Amino acid sequence: xxxxxxxxxxxxxxxxxxxxxxxxxxxxxxxxxxxxxxxxxxxxxxxxxxxxxxxxxxxxxxxxxxxxxxxxxxxxxxxxxxxxxxxxxxxxxxxxxxxxxxxxxxxxxxxxxxxxxxxxxxxxxxxxxxxxxxxxxxxxxxxxxxxxxxxxxxxxxxxxxxxxxxxxxxxxxxxxxxxxxxxxxxxxxxxxxxxxxxxxxxxxxxxxxxxxxxxxxxxxxxxxxxxxxxxxxxxxxxxxxxxxxxxxxxxxxxxxxxxxxxxxxxxxxxxxxxxxxxxxxxxxxxxxxxxxxxxxxxxxxxxxxxxxxxxxxxxxxxxxxxxxxxxxxxxxxxxxxxxxxxxxxxxxxxxxxxxxxxxxxxxxx
Amino acid sequence: xxxxxxxxxxxxxxxxxxxxxxxxxxxxxxxxxxxxxxxxxxxxxxxxxxxxxxxxxxxxxxxxxxxxxxxxxxxxxxxxxxxxxxxxxxxxxxxxxxxxxxxxxxxxxxxxxxxxxxxxxxxxxxxxxxxxxxxxxxxxxxxxxxxxxxxxxxxxxxxxxxxxxxxxxxxxxxxxxxxxxxxxxxxxxxxxxxxxxxxxxxxxxxxxxxxxxxxxxxxxxxxxxxxxxxxxxxxxxxxxxxxxxxxxxxxxxxxxxxxxxxxxxxxxxxxxxxxxxxxxxxxxxxxxxxxxxxxxxxxxxxxxxxxxxxxxxxxxxxxxxxxxxxxxx
Numbered sequence: 001x002x003x004x005x006x007x008x009x010x011x012x013x014x015x016x017x018x019x020x021x022x023x024x025x026x027x028x029x030x031x032x033x034x035x036x037x038x039x040x041x042x043x044x045x046x047x048x049x050x051x052x053x054x055x056x057x058x059x060x061x062x063x064x065x066x067x068x069x070x071x072x073x074x075x076x077x078x079x080x081x082x083x084x085x086x087x088x089x090x091x092x093x094x095x096x097x098x099x100x101x102x103x104x105x106x107x108x109x110x111x112x113x114x115x116x117x118x119x120x121x122x123x124x125x126x127x128x129x130x131x132x133x134x135x136x137x138x139x140x141x142x143x144x145x146x147x148x149x150x151x152x153x154x155x156x157x158x159x160x161x162x163x164x165x166x167x168x169x170x171x172x173x174x175x176x177x178x179x180x181x182x183x184x185x186x187x188x189x190x191x192x193x194x195x196x197x198x199x200x201x202x203x204x205x206x207x208x209x210x211x212x213x214x215x216x217x218x219x220x221x222x223x224x225x226x227x228x229x230x231x232x233x234x235x236x237x238x239x240x241x242x243x244x245x246x247x248x249x250x251x252x253x254x255x256x257x258x259x260x261x262x263x264x265x266x267x268x269x270x271x272x273x274x275x276x277x278x279x280x281x282x283x284x285x286x287x288x289x290x291x292x293x294x295x296x297x298x299x300x301x302x303x304x305x306x307x308x309x310x311x312x313x314x315x316x317x318x319x320x321x322x323x324x325x326x327x328x329x330x331x332x333x334x335x336x337x338x339x340x341x342x343x344x345x346x347x348x349x350x351x352x353x354x355x356x357x358x359x360x361x362x363x364x365x
Numbered sequence: 366x367x368x369x370x371x372x373x374x375x376x377x378x379x380x381x382x383x384x385x386x387x388x389x390x391x392x393x394x395x396x397x398x399x400x401x402x403x404x405x406x407x408x409x410x411x412x413x414x415x416x417x418x419x420x421x422x423x424x425x426x427x428x429x430x431x432x433x434x435x436x437x438x439x440x441x442x443x444x445x446x447x448x449x450x451x452x453x454x455x456x457x458x459x460x461x462x463x464x465x466x467x468x469x470x471x472x473x474x475x476x477x478x479x480x481x482x483x484x485x486x487x488x489x490x491x492x493x494x495x496x497x498x499x500x501x502x503x504x505x506x507x508x509x510x511x512x513x514x515x516x517x518x519x520x521x522x523x524x525x526x527x528x529x530x531x532x533x534x535x536x537x538x539x540x541x542x543x544x545x546x547x548x549x550x551x552x553x554x555x556x557x558x559x560x561x562x563x564x565x566x567x568x569x570x571x572x573x574x575x576x577x578x579x580x581x582x583x584x585x586x587x588x589x590x591x592x593x594x595x596x597x598x599x600x601x602x603x604x605x606x607x608x609x610x611x612x613x614x615x616x617x618x619x620x621x622x623x624x625x626x627x628x629x630x631x632x633x634x635x636x637x638x639x640x641x642x643x644x645x646x647x648x649x650x651x652x653x654x655x656x657x658x659x660x661x662x663x664x665x666x667x668x669x670x671x672x673x674x675x676x677x678x679x680x681x682x683x684x685x686x687x688x689x690x691x692x693x694x
Contacts, residue, residue, distance in 0.1 A: 004632060004633070004687065004688050006685075006688055043682060047681045047682075050684065050685055050688050050691075051690045051692045054690040055687065058692075119688070120632075121632055121633075195692075279668050283665045286666075
């Protein structure tokens, strides 16, 4: 959605450092020249960008919270309009801001790639920021004559397909903004991706990166999106061509996914990979969810609107028999199985349900 | 007409018969090329006309036991002959259609093995299709005047039928010696075996060539769509065939419509220009199959990635075109 038809026109790379042993900041190394990738390297660069924040990625849309003069979103809003000279100089402010945000010695240094371009069928502008982290084994490679970061170093960190050691943010100009509003959220969509932390902890990104550095927070629409996800997934499961046992199992999984799992971000892709074992079913599910208008990227989980619904699991029968139980109890104690019933006039068996409840009756009326 | 007069007339007429024979061969090959068939591969033996040997002609005219010609010069119709050897029985039909459809000659279908089978269903023997072709009107070709009475014998057969003919024609049909009955029997068995094998060949070829791709006409329709979108003609290459084979499960009566709907979405209106700009870079941009790959990237990404039959670097640019992440774990 945000990286259709995208082109990159300017790339500049500065270097930031881990705090020294005493906790003091180290001044970032500034570049004065744009990075000029040859065509195949540029193709690799665009490939890594779309992997990090493109459609179907783990990137999460966030909302701009800090909009004061010196906050990063304001810098981005101004930077995008600058000419090349101004862009090169002002982009260094972003590197300095990242240095300030890295307040603990445990946060590694790396390169900060700031790039701009256009995307979408209306060629709207975007600005991207990548922090590619340096871990043990890498030598810092700076050309002693020009003091510029070596291209070989950049390419190793950034363009190798298997490398996912980076945090990415994209500021995408909205198609329909009027340029009048002072709220930057009316002009920019922000996507944030941090593969390492989303893989390990299910969070959108490291807190220092999205909050202290980017000045962003979780969007206020999370609850509505989560509700939409819940309802669309439930409908998909209900209408699947599958046994009742399987549907029951998947509905339990959906409740677990939203209610129990500690991940703060969710997505159709993530649910599909965890709970739908067949690749073609995964594709069908994510295509269906896309068609309902849900974002195809990850989004933040907020079960505020569906808390009551998640508390209970319900099964209704045509004959008005109903089973209701708390979700966690239902999953553990209720077994549902479809069986063949009496043979009807046409010779086909009726569709019956066998229910086992692993508990004792305490009251009947 | 005595033997000497016969020979003298033949020597005078040879260039005419050769011109007519060449004309027939070239006309048929030209029609084959127009149908998209490469003569070098479709025909299993290079086709060319051949004038009958003088001695053989005289022998046939004056010394064939049991065959007396009242007018041998004009009654012998294979003074020039042409032969087309193909792989399958189905291929014979295609050449027969060309022969019958030509407006410049008359044809006499003097032998067809299908008719022979009906007449003698228990007999397994020499099989071929023979035509006698004469110009409809006097013809001038390469400066030579060919009268409408000039005959060319055209033989059409499969490679297996040809092998049988090569074995038996001189050794048995024209031999002076008497051939023992068990030899005839064995030769008949070989033709029965050839007939069965020809049927197997045809069956195999049909199964190999027909599937959902042909049933729904997907390639032709996508080629048309590609042309209307880009203004460039696409080229089907082996890489596309591999793709269609790998993802055959998605070929159904809705696939083309789904792809067309995708491409009329304004969001993707830039794709035709992308394809044109990248045309020289990557083999897929030159083939309409790229439209199917784009569709799979959007709607069937996991299966596409899981089964991708080539190196991943070939797919990455297409994913970049759509801004589609290809990390799936």
